Amino acid sequence: MRASVIGLGKLGAPLSAVLASKGHQVIGVDINLLFVDAINQGKAPVEEPRLQELIDASKGRLTATTNYEKAILGSDITFVILPTPTDENGIFTNKYVIESLKSIGTALRRKEGYHVVNITSTVMPGSCEGEIRAALEASSGRSVGKDLGLCYNPEFIALGSVVQDMLYPDMILLGESDPRSGEMLESIYKTSCENNPPIMRMNLVNAELTKISVNTFVTTKISYANMLADICERLPGADVEVVTTAVGMDSRIGRKYLKGAIGYGGPCFPRDNVAFAKLAHSLGAKPDLAEATDRLNNYQIDRLTAAAKKMLAGRRHVGILGLSYKPNTPVVEESQGVELAAHLADEGLTVTVYDPLALSNAMVELKDKVIAVGSAEDCVKSADVVIISTAWAEFKQIPASAFARKEGRIAVLDCWRLLPTELQSVADLHYMGIGAIGRT
Ligand SMILES: NC(=O)c1ccc[n+]([C@@H]2O[C@H](COP(=O)([O-])OP(=O)(O)OC[C@H]3O[C@@H](n4cnc5c(N)ncnc54)[C@H](O)[C@@H]3O)[C@@H](O)[C@H]2O)c1
Numbered sequence: 001m002r003a004s005v006i007g008l009g010k011l012g013a014p015l016s017a018v019l020a021s022k023g024h025q026v027i028g029v030d031i032n033l034l035f036v037d038a039i040n041q042g043k044a045p046v047e048e049p050r051l052q053e054l055i056d057a058s059k060g061r062l063t064a065t066t067n068y069e070k071a072i073l074g075s076d077i078t079f080v081i082l083p084t085p086t087d088e089n090g091i092f093t094n095k096y097v098i099e100s101l102k103s104i105g106t107a108l109r110r111k112e113g114y115h116v117v118n119i120t121s122t123v124m125p126g127s128c129e130g131e132i133r134a135a136l137e138a139s140s141g142r143s144v145g146k147d148l149g150l151c152y153n154p155e156f157i158a159l160g161s162v163v164q165d166m167l168y169p170d171m172i173l174l175g176e177s178d179p180r181s182g183e184m185l186e187s188i189y190k191t192s193c194e195n196n197p198p199i200m201r202m203n204l205v206n207a208e209l210t211k212i213s214v215n216t217f218v219t220t221k222i223s224y225a226n227m228l229a230d231i232c233e234r235l236p237g238a239d240v241e242v243v244t245t246a247v248g249m250d251s252r253i254g255r256k257y258l259k260g261a262i263g264y265g266g267p268c269f270p271r272d273n274v275a276f277a278k279l280a281h282s283l284g285a286k287p288d289l290a291e292a293t294d295r296l297n298n299y300q301i302d303r304l305t306a307a308a309k310k311m312l313a314g315r316r317h318v319g320i321l322g323l324s325y326k327p328n329t330p331v332v333e334e335s336q337g338v339e340l341a342a343h344l345a346d347e348g349l350t351v352t353v354y355d356p357l358a359l360s361n362a363m364v365e366l367k368d369k370v371i372a373v374g375s376a377e378d379c380v381k382s383a384d385v386v387i388i389s390t391a392w393a394e395f396k397q398i399p400a401s402a403f404a405r406k407e408g409r410i411a412v413l414d415c416w417r418l419l420p421t422e423l424q425s426v427a428d429l430h431y432m433g434i435g436a437i438g439r440t
Contacts, residue, residue, distance in 0.1 A: 001188055004028070004075035006100050008035045008064060010267075010331070011120065011155060012081035013045050014162040020058035022192045027071045028064035039064035047330055047357065050163040068100075072107035077116040077184060079153075080104075084121045090274040092124050098135045105139020108148070116149035116181045122211060122272065125279060128152045128175065128204040149181025152204045154211040159266065160328030166192070172199040175207025212279075215272040216290055221257045222264045223296035229260030229435035230303060240435030241417060260435040262389060262415045263300035265325035265334035270297070301339050304387065304413070308344065311385045311411035311432065317350045319383030321376055322390025324358035332361045337389035345369040354379035356392055377402045384410065391416035403429045 001024045005016045008030040016039070020026040030036050035045035040063060044051040055062060065071055072078060082100055084092040097119065108115055117136055119128060133144050142148040152175035157165040172189045176182030182201045189199060200210070225244055232238040240260035248255030264270065273290050280287035308318060325335040332338050337355070342365070345351045351370040355362060363372055373379050376395055380386050380402040388395055395418055403410050405428040412419065417433035424431040 001025070001077060001184075002027075002075040003188070004071035004078045005081060006030075006068075006071070006078060006104070007081040007083075007121075008032070008039060008045055009081065009083075010046050010048070010159060011157065011162065012079070013039070014048055014051050014054075014157075014166060015079060015081065015120070015155065016062055016064075017044075017051055017054035017058060018163060018166045018192055019188065020062035021054040024061065024188065024191070025075075026058075026062050027074050028062070029066065029068055029071045030064065031066060033066065036064040036066055048162050049160065049328055054163060068103040069107040069110065072104055072115070073111050076114070077118060077188070078104055079118050079120050081120040084123055086271045086275065090271075090278045092122060092127075092271070092275055094121075094123055094127055094131060097121055097123070098131060101132065101135040102139045105136055105141075108140040108142060114147050114149065114180070116151060116184050118151040118153050118181075118185060120154055122154055122268070123152070123208060124275060125205050125208040125212070128177075128208060133177075145178045149184065150177040150204070151175060151181050151185050152207045152211075153185055154207075156214060158326065159331050160324075160326055168195045169193060169197045171197050173207050173210055174199055174201045175204040176201060177204060212272045212276050215268055216276040216293070218257050219264050219269050219273045219297070220289060220293045222259075222269075223293040225258045225260040226263065226300055227296055232260070232435045233307075233437055236437055238436065241433070259416075261391075261417075262304065262336045262434075263297040265336050265339075266331065267333045270294075270334045273297075300336065301343055304336075304340055304389075304415070305343055305347070307413055307432065307434075308385055308387055309347075311413060311430065312349070315384035316348075317352070317382060317384045318344050319379040319386040320344075320351060320353045320370075321355075321379055321386060321388045321395055322392055323353055323355035323362035324390055324392075327390055327392045328357075330357040330361050332358050332365065335362070335390075338362050338365055340387065340389060341366055341370050352379050352382045355390065356394055380410070384408075385413065386410065387413045387415065388418055389415055391418055396420060398423075400426050 003024050003026050005012050005028045008028045016026045016028045038045040082096040087093045144150045186199050229240040232240040244258045244260050248258045273294050277287035277290035320341045323337040341351050341353050353370045354373050354376050376398050409428050409430045411430040414433045
């Protein structure tokens with residue numbers, strides 16, 4: 001198949017590489033010339049595990065341009081993967097998508113034959129049958145359903161494992177304006193996925209609602225587990241690790257994302273939850289569950305701050321290990337580690353930070369509030385209390401010598417209960433894995 005991909009960012013670049021590596025002819029479009037040049041030079045425009053490997057495997061089937069017409073005329077299906085930022089009312093705006101559809105439609109006027117436009121960006125339910133369809137029909141002069149297909153097909157990926165998640169998805173969610181467009185997209189996924197996932201085909205609005213429902217169900221689960229951790233820290237003998245492990249064994253519940261650690265962050269979860277609540281409000285439905293999930297999430301920074309202060313016991317130096325919102329990505333959007341570092345610095349504490357990939361991104365936000373260091377070991381050596389806020393694997397390797405103190409004890413607040421048990425019991429270390437009094 002010949003595919004064009006509009007937007008070569010964190011999602012668009014990996015999708016382009018996955019499709020091209022599976023034998024499709026892919027032409028990417030971006031307004032960022034650096035990204036276009038990177039793709040044309042065979043280099044990954046964004047940092048993501050395995051992306052470079054797949055670009056290498058694409059063997060000339062992957063090119064990029066800034067020219068919409070070239071991309072549309074050279075493809076049969078167009079994936080639109082552009083930002084849909086949240087506006088001041090908490091809902092996703094389609095302005096970049098609509099702008100792009102004008103260029104896509106204008107180019108389609110010069111193209112013969114059937115073409116599918118597939119929206120991958122996260123949009124508010126009702127967008128595709130509403131302003132997206134209207135913009136596309138107006139600019140192309142075609143009618144959706146006849147010689148033009150419109151699909152809504154978001155990806156369920158997490159940064160840091162985008163390629164893996166695209167190759168082995170739990171399902172493909174496919175909203176379609178008509179069966180022909182859905183079949184075309186289904187045939188692509190039959191070649192690009194390595195695990196033969198279920199393909200859930202439905203109308204456009206059901207797919208739009210499913211996308212944010214999946215994310216908001218997961219955020220509810222995270223907040224639920226964090227609420228349990230908070231309870232366990234106050235209930236003698238209770239341990240969130242033990243409780244969530246057993247609760248998750250129930251097949252109606254499942255263990256994924258039921259950890260009891262810190263709040264959710266990143267470019268999707270927080271804003272999806274807010275938008276979901278706004279949607280419910282706008283329809284006159286009760287958004288209580290989504291709003292409670294957010295309230296609990298916002299409370300996590302206060303909870304960690306209180307725990308850190310208790311462990312400091314009057315001392316002043318905190319080390320934060322982990323600034324990316326999750327491991328294996330440099331992304332710091334809505335990161336709990338960054339928020340915590342800023343919060344503790346605002347309280348007058350000295351804060352040292354380290355992250356394997358996200359340090360420079362985080363420092364753009366944190367500026368001179370905190371001190372950046374070049375290794376996890378240096379961060380630990382300088383601090384009275386260390387907080388492990390992101391579950392980077394390399395933190396498990398910090399040598400015991402880094403925790404040694406001439407006098408007093410360093411305290412570690414391990415939000416992910418990551419440190420090896422041998423380390424937890426070294427003499428100079430006061431260890432607290434979140435979610436149990438007994439571990440302190
Ligand atoms: N990043 C994630 O984890 C994730 C997960 C699920 C869904 N999404 C959704 O996917 C969409 C894209 O997210 P992303 O993280 O890839 O964004 P991104 O900001 O990383 O990438 C967007 C790209 O689009 C380009 N661009 C902007 N305007 C353009 C235009 N008019 N024409 C061509 N290119 C243009 C930008 O230069 C950028 O390279 C959003 O709706 C997001 O909500 C993202």
